[in-house]
Amino acid sequence: MIDLQYFHENWLGHSGFANVFSVKGNSRSFAWPQEADQLSSFAKKLDGLESVYVSWCLFDQPDRRADSASVVPGVLFDVDLNTGKHAAKNYPESEGEALELLARSPLPKPTRVVQSGGGLYLHYLFDEPFRIETEQDRTRVSAVLKGMHSLLQNTFAASGRKLDNVSDLARVTRPVGAINHKYGTSVIVAIAEAGGDRYRIEQLEALIGLGAIPLKSRQTAQSTTKKSEADGSFELAERHCGFLQRLTAEPNKVTEPEWYAAATIAVRCQDGEARFHELSALDTSRYDESETARKLRQAAEAKPRTCASIENDLGCTACKRCPFKASDIASPYALARGDEQLLELQKSYVLAGDTDSYRCVTRDEPPLARQSFDNQFAHRVAKPHLDFIRDRRSPKVKLVDYIPGDRRLIVDQIGTLVLNSWVSGGVSAANGDCSVIQRHFAYLLPNNDEREWFYKYLAHLLQKPSVKIESAIMLIGGQGVGKSFVAKLLRELFGDSNVFVDDCGLHASDYKQALGNRQVLVIEEMATAHRWEVSNSIKPWITAEKVLASDKFVRSHSVRTPRGIFIFTNHAVPASLEKDDRRNAVFRIDAPQQPQPYYEFLWSFGLRQADCFKAWLQEMDISAWSPNSRPPMTEAKREIILSSRTSAAMEIEDLVRFGDGELVTLNDVMRWLNTPLGQNQFSLKQVRAAMNELGYRKLDKTKLSGGRTVDLWAVSKVEDWLTSDHSARKTHYEGRRTSTGTTLAVISTLQGSPVAERFHS
Helix, strand or coil: CCCCHHHHHHHCCCCEEEEEEECCCCEEEEEECCCHHHHHHHHHHHHCCCCEEEECCEECCCCCCHHHEEEEEEEEEEEECCCCCCCCCCCCCCHHHHHHHHHHCCCCCCCEEEECCCEEEEEEEEEEEEECCCHHHHHHHHHHHHHHHHHHHHHHHHCCCCCCCCCCCCCEECCCCCECHHHCCCCECEEEECCCCCECHHHHHHHHCCCCCCCCCCCCCCCCCCCCCCCCCHHHHHHHCHHHHHHHHCHHHCCHHHHHHHHHHHCCCCCHHHHHHHHHHCCCCCCCHHHHHHHHHHHCCCCCCCHHHHHHCCCCHHHHHCHHHHCCCCCHHHHHHCCHHHHHHHHHEEEECCCCEEEECCCCCCCEEHHHHHHHHCCCCCCHHHHHHHCCCCCEECEEECCCCCCCCEEEECCEEEEECCCCCCCCCCCCCCHHHHHHHHHHCCCHHHHHHHHHHHHHHHHCCCCCCCCEEEEEECCCCCHHHHHHHHHHHHCHHHEEEECCCHHHCCCCHHHCCCCEEEECCCCCCCHHHHHHHHHHHHHCCEEEEEECCEEEEEEECCCEEEEEECCCCCCCCCCCCCCEEEEEECCCCCCHHHHHHHHHHHHHCHHHHHHHHHCCCCCCCCCCCCCCCCHHHHHHHHHCCCHHHHHHHHHHHHCCCCEECHHHHHHHHCCCCCCCCCCHHHHHHHHHHCCCEEEEEEECCCCCEEEEEECCCHHHHHCCCHHHHHHHHCCCCCCCCCCCCCHHHCCCCHHHHHHHC
16 A cells, blocks of 8 residues: 655655656646645555556646756665566666665665665655755756766676666656556565665765766676876866866865866876865865875776766856857867967857857957958967867857847857857846936936836846847937936946947948947937938837848848847937837937036946946836837927928828828829929829828729729728728719718818918919
8 A cells, every 4th residue: 555654754844746657657746745645546546557656856837847846855766676577687686786786885875775576766865855946956956866876876887787877856766555567466665674864965965076977887897997098288178167267266165076077187187186186275174185086096987077067967157158168079178188379269269150250258359350360369379260170179150149148158059059149247236225326317307107118128128138129219318418327327237248339320331230239229329311211221220139230341140139229319300200100219308407516426426326226127017018019109209200201291291181081092192292383393202102101001902983993092090991892992082971971082172271272372
C-alpha cells in the first residue's frame, strides 16, 4: 500500500504541485498538501493496474517540467542491478556490490535506502527542502544534483559498472508501498534503511568540488588516465576569461565546484599548478596546501572544464558577456594556447558578416572596415585581418543586432550567431528624493495630463526596454528654457552608449546609420528645410522595428530603430504633420526663461538626483499605458497640423468646409481651383496629393446615369463611404437625396459661398 508519510518526510510541509505518472501515460498533478488524499486515491487506483511513479520534486505549475520545479527534497539516485529487467547489462550484480561501491565513493551514507524491485533508490535528503525562487537557485541546486551523480558515476565507472544519471529536476520515482509490475504483483517497493543524516546543501557543494567531473568509462578498475603534458599559459587564459578572473577578484566567494573547474584548466598549463596555489592562497580562511595539491592531482584525471559547463552548471554570469562564445573554442584552456597579441584583439573585437566589419565590444566606437583594422593594428600583429579570420579563437558572427534588455553579448538565434550591441547603462537606481527634476518638468509641462504622459513614456523605456514606442516626443520651446537638461538626463538614465544625440542634422541626410541601434534618439533641432521630405524620411524610424541604413565606407544594412525618440526644437512649426498623425506627441513649452541660478542649481543638484528619478520611474504603474496608442492631441499639435497644409490642401479644405456634399471627382476640384480668376493654378498630381494629405479617400469606380464611369472621392464621412454600395454613391453624386437624407455634391453647392466669391472677386 502506497505510504503517504514518505512524501510528508520528503517535502516537510512545503506546498506545490505533485505529479503522479504511470508507464501507460496516465498523468495528473495534485496541489500538495491540500489534495494529498486525492493523490493517494489516484496512485492506489493506478497501482493496481500498472507501475506508478511520483515526482521527486514539487512544482509551481500543474505539470512536470524542470523549469517549473519549485521544491527539491534532496538528491535521488536510481541504482539498477543486473538481476533486474534492464536493457544494459553492466550494472552491479547485487545490492551488496552496489552498496560496496557507494562506500568506496566520496559520498556519505544516504538518508534512506529504498528497494525498488530491480535495484535501489538512494535518498540524500536536505535538512530543509530547497526552495527554488530564482534562476540562480535553480542553477545552484541543479549543479549539486549533477555533481553528486558525477562523483558516484566516477566510482562505478572505475569498476566497469554503469549508473544511470537521474539528476534532472523533472525525475520521478516509485513510491514506497507501490507494486513493481515488471515482476508481477508480488514485488513491493520497500524501505531497506532509514533514519540517516540529512545534509545541508553547503555540505554537498563542498563535497562535489573534489571531483564532480565525469571520467572516461573504463573497462577495469586497474586502468588509469595519464595526466596531459603541460602546455600553454594559465596566466594568459586568466587574462582573457571572465570566469578565471573571478579567482583573483573574489577568491573568498568562489565555491568549491568553481575551484575544481579552474583546477582542470590550470593543471594542463606550464605555469598552472604554481599559479593555482597562488590564487587559492588568496582565500586565507580555506586554503590548505596539501588539499590544493590533491585537488590538482584529481583534476589531472578529468578533461578541462568546458565553457558550456562553466556557464550552465556553475552559473557563471561573466559568460553572458564573453565574446569567445562566437568562436570555435570549447574550453578556456584553448585561450592558454593562443597568441598573446592576437588574443588582445580577439577579446575586444568581433567580426560581423553582415557588414564585413569589426565591432569593438569593450568600447563604444564606430565599426572598422578590414583595411582600417589592418592599418590600426599592424604594429601588434603582422597581418591582423588574415590572422584573425584563420584562428579558431576569433569571435565571428553573421549579424549584428541591438537587443535592449538582453544582457547576453552573443545570442544564438536558431543556429545564427548574433552580436548584441546593447549594453545595460546609466546610473544605478536608488530610492530617494528627485523633487528638483520633478519641479523642472512641472515648469516645462504645467499641464498635468501632458506631463503624466511624458513620464510614462520615460517609464516604459526603462521598464520594458525591448518594446518600441511607436511615437516620438516633440518639445517645442525657446532657447534657454532647459531642454538640453532633458537630453543630459536621458544620458544619465540610459547611459551614453544607448543614447544618440543628433546635433548636426543626420536625420535629414543620406547617412542615418548612427541613428540606429540605440535605445534613445535625441534630435536637437529638426531640419526645417523641405519639411515634408524630412518628416516622411523619419517616419519609419518612429514606427518600424528595423530600417535599412547606410554610412560612409560601410555598406547599407539593417539596423534596429530607437525604442524612443525625442525631438527638441526652437521652431514653432518644425515639421509637417498629417491630419490623422499618430506618430508624434507635441508639447509646447510656454514658460519664460528662469534666472541663471535656477539652471545652475538644476545642473548640479538636479543631475545628482538622476538615480532617484530612475527608481521613481521604474516603480511607476504603466499597466494602462500602451506604446502603440495614439499620442494625445495637444493644442501645439493642432497648430502644426494646420500649418502643415500645402496651398492646394488649404484651398480644397475650404471648398469642402463651405459645401454640404460628401463626394467629388478630381476634375470637379480641378475645375473650381483653376478658374480663370483663381489665385493658384494646380496640376492633377498636386490635387491628388492634397486630397490624400487631407485624409480623403478614392472609392470604387461609379457608373453614372449617362453611362460615364468616374472615380469618386469621399471628402466627408469617409469611413461610411468606404463601405457604401454603388447605388448610394451614384444617387448622392448625381444630386438626388438618398434614404439617409444626404444632399447635393459639394461642388454644386458652392454658388454664393465665400470660397466662390473669393475666386470671382
